[in-house]
Amino acid sequence: MKKGFFLLTVLLLISQFLKAQFDDKFYFPNKTWKPLDSSLRVEEVNLPVDSVILNGLFITPAGSPKATILFFHGAGGNVTSYQYMIKPLVLAGFQVFMIDFRGYGKSTGKPSHINIAADGQRVLDYLLERKEVKGTKLLLFGASVGTQVAVKLARDNGAKVTALILDGTVSSFTDLAAAYAPAEQKDMIRQFLTVPYAAKTDITFIKAPVLFVHSKEDREVPYEQVETVYNAAPAAKTLYVYSGAHLAAMKTNADEYMRHIQQLLDAAH
Helix, strand or coil: CHHHHHHHHHHHHHCCCCCECCHHHCCEECCCCCCCCCCCEEEEEEEEECCEEEEEEEEECCCCCCEEEEEECCCEECHHHHHHHHHHHHHCCEEEEEECCCCCCCCCCCCCHHHHHHHHHHHHHHHHHCCCCCCCCEEEEEECCHHHHHHHHHHHHHHHCCEEEEECCCCCHHHHHHHHCCHHHHHHHHHHECCCCCHHHHHHHCCCCEEEEEECCCCCCCHHHHHHHHHHCCCCEEEEEECCCCCCHHHHCHHHHHHHHHHHHHHCC
């Protein structure tokens, strides 16, 4: 990720008088498909969208699901890279739909801020029509860069969303780029790097309860970014602070993580 943001900074210096998003510097698609956990009940789903195919995994628990979770992964890897975050959810009784952004895993196309958000809405619409999902509570789960899409969808879909889980929260794509830049370039990035949506703004419109998960030791997304979004959230909210690396909470203490998610579900209407 750091290499990408270094290149982003160089491009911004060259293009400092032009407005741009530099979407490709935020996404690092990986096509390597890791083996799926054989203990999980997985259905592979291919959704045609325009000229591309979005690939996802629908994972179900042994019994009746207590709720449905739509999961958006981070900037690297693909859905198979995040199985460690999903397995405890399924074991706890949740059914989970994981979707790969364009260009990731078996999904075709090229990711951008705009098409990822639009695809997220299409996936949500598809998921709500599945018979296994109708009548269940719906939680949106964003990891790292995926938090941007999750918060936007929660804003755009109002009462359809029961609760929101944000792990490694990015306050905005602009803030993330500025965090990697030298001090003398931060103001320029904030001025010229335009983005179509930002969690720190969208969160102010969300009425559903939110669970924030972050580490003060996170070297990928600075802790102050989750503080920015958390402080702006008007609804019921919890901040679970753990010790460890970026997106490592489910590895280091899955039981504590699941306790917070269960409390979130219990608090949701």
